[in-house]
Amino acid sequence: xxEHITNLTxxxxxxxVNSSTETVVVDFWAEWCGPCKMIAPILDEIAAxxxxxxxxxxxxxxxxxxxxxxxxxxxxxxxxxxxxxxxxRRIVGAKGKSQLMAEIGL
Amino acid sequence: MSDVRDLVIxxxxxxxxxxxxxxxxxxxxxxxxxxxxxxxGDQPGGQLMLTTxxxxxxxxxxxxxxxxxMMNFRQQAERFGAVLKTEKASKVDLxxxxxxxxxxxxxxxxxxxxxxxLIVATGATSLMLDxxxxxxxxxxxxxxxxxxxxxxxxxxxxxxxxxxxxxxEEATFLTRFARSVTIIHRRDELRGSRIMQxxxxxxxxxxxxWNSQVVDVIGDQAVQSIExxxxxxxxxxxxxxxxxxxxxxxxxxxxxxxxxxxMKENGYLVTETPSTRTNVDGVFACGDVQDDTYRxxxxxxxxxxxxxxxAERWLEAQE
Numbered sequence: 001x002x003e004h005i006t007n008l009t010x011x012x013x014x015x016x017v018n019s020s021t022e023t024v025v026v027d028f029w030a031e032w033c034g035p036c037k038m039i040a041p042i043l044d045e046i047a048a049x050x051x052x053x054x055x056x057x058x059x060x061x062x063x064x065x066x067x068x069x070x071x072x073x074x075x076x077x078x079x080x081x082x083x084x085x086x087x088x089r090r091i092v093g094a095k096g097k098s099q100l101m102a103e104i105g106l
Numbered sequence: 107m108s109d110v111r112d113l114v115i116x117x118x119x120x121x122x123x124x125x126x127x128x129x130x131x132x133x134x135x136x137x138x139x140x141x142x143x144x145x146x147g148d149q150p151g152g153q154l155m156l157t158t159x160x161x162x163x164x165x166x167x168x169x170x171x172x173x174x175x176m177m178n179f180r181q182q183a184e185r186f187g188a189v190l191k192t193e194k195a196s197k198v199d200l201x202x203x204x205x206x207x208x209x210x211x212x213x214x215x216x217x218x219x220x221x222x223x224l225i226v227a228t229g230a231t232s233l234m235l236d237x238x239x240x241x242x243x244x245x246x247x248x249x250x251x252x253x254x255x256x257x258x259x260x261x262x263x264x265x266x267x268x269x270x271x272x273x274x275e276e277a278t279f280l281t282r283f284a285r286s287v288t289i290i291h292r293r294d295e296l297r298g299s300r301i302m303q304x305x306x307x308x309x310x311x312x313x314x315x316w317n318s319q320v321v322d323v324i325g326d327q328a329v330q331s332i333e334x335x336x337x338x339x340x341x342x343x344x345x346x347x348x349x350x351x352x353x354x355x356x357x358x359x360x361x362x363x364x365x366x367x368x369m370k371e372n373g374y375l376v377t378e379t380p381s382t383r384t385n386v387d388g389v390f391a392c393g394d395v396q397d398d399t400y401r402x403x404x405x406x407x408x409x410x411x412x413x414x415x416x417a418e419r420w421l422e423a424q425e
Binding site: 068 | 142145146150151158171177192247251253255257
């Protein structure tokens, strides 16, 4: 995992999402999800290319089921895009880089 | 203009990656356009990326997880020098050699890649029901990937649509999480293999709705129920489920080749069996994109090997 990606937990989620000035992308994922593995390197690239524009984070749903439930995540990968602590976009399912960037709003 | 390569492989499931392993070992320096991530099966690694335990791939006596098996294929291809690009072809020109393959803008004047031979291994994509509520509720109870989403349905009542091996495998897998799984099938008997049928019939959490089809998915923010119609009596009923998993079959990914490669009426590519030759000299097809009979990982892999050997011999004959 790239140095530009932050791992979130139930303990750190709110603070990171609410206190960031940049757009925050949260990747809801799990070890057993094939499509999640396929988008991981794409998110690494986006995180490295968009430093200070977006903060790319990951949340393991196995270890943090409460957060997934709170946001009604019922399918992974799901990306939630937060602006000022509010969900601005919801991206469901794995996609290619250009499409992901467009849907994140880059 | 890009250099002319000996070989470009489109697709990276068992067929495409087996072709890559063989042709890389034969020093053909294959370029694999592996596809772009999606949650439909049309993606790098192919349909096995959406499966759980693969029990029937020889060489793994204790089974192996689908995504792990495909990662192994990938590593094996890369070990011999195959180059994999996480891109999707947007256009091909097979009217002249070298063949042109476009990635990105299909209207670009120059193709992205030029190749003396092309191996088509673009596979197949799972079919959806094509109902109004289905797309809207995708990711909110409607799912195309049981392994990805089963976890979110712990103690829920859910339904699986379909009667083949994929439907039975998904239903059986989903009983790990769900309270009940209803299999909805439009016929009165299953198409799946004996072993999968026996497992499903023996599973106390699985029940069946025969001769039935889903006609509507109901729910604002998430699936609340589905409307089911009996195909014989036309009687409708509501089934209270929070999850709907669709496994009703596949269609081949052949849109790129319409008008250029011969296809059957159902869209599968035609090959000159027992070879993998298509109607265009120098273009070979393998795996599910040309197989509407067996559709197994091992048969796809076998035909990928055949395509690699066919392409290699074709190139040798040109020299």
